[in-house]
Amino acid sequence: MAPGLIEPPAEMKWVKLRTADNPVEAGFVRGLLEAAGIPVQVRSMELWTAAVEIYFAEGARPSVWVPEAHLERAEQVLDEQASVRHWPDWSCRRCGTRMEGQFTACWRCGAGRDDPDDYPHNNLDMQ
Numbered sequence: 762m763a764p765g766l767i768e769p770p771a772e773m774k775w776v777k778l779r780t781a782d783n784p785v786e787a788g789f790v791r792g793l794l795e796a797a798g799i800p801v802q803v804r805s806m807e808l809w810t811a812a813v814e815i816y817f818a819e820g821a822r823p824s825v826w827v828p829e830a831h832l833e834r835a836e837q838v839l840d841e842q843a844s845v846r847h848w849p850d851w852s853c854r855r856c857g858t859r860m861e862g863q864f865t866a867c868w869r870c871g872a873g874r875d876d877p878d879d880y881p882h883n884n885l886d887m888q
């Protein structure tokens with residue numbers, strides 16, 4: 762532990778969950794975890810902050826910390842989110858509707874994201 766480091770105000774042991782690329786990402790992760798009922802702290806360098814909106818020095822990457830007891834659950838939350846965000850937006854091959862990545866099938870015509878171009882759709886009456 763380097764001298765001058767500010768300790769978190771905690772009885773709990775905090776562990777670093779993730780280093781974010783920027784404060785926006787840190788805030789996003791924090792929001793996810795808080796929504797799951799997990800205590801979160803965002804830290805940049807030696808600075809503990811209550812607000813993610815604080816200015817982070819250039820090159821300083823904020824990190825997201827959680828109590829050790831919540832680490833496993835926090836990883837789960839992020840994994841679930843990652844599996845959703847993994848997919849880029851896509852366009853339906855069948856009808857051309859633009860989909861967000863979390864959808865696995867076209868809400869308009871029912872074609873699946875990974876269906877081949879010649880996927881046989883019955884009773885399709887788009888025209």
Ligand SMILES: [Zn+2]
Pocket residue numbers: 853854855856857858867868869870871872
């Ligand atoms: Zn479609």
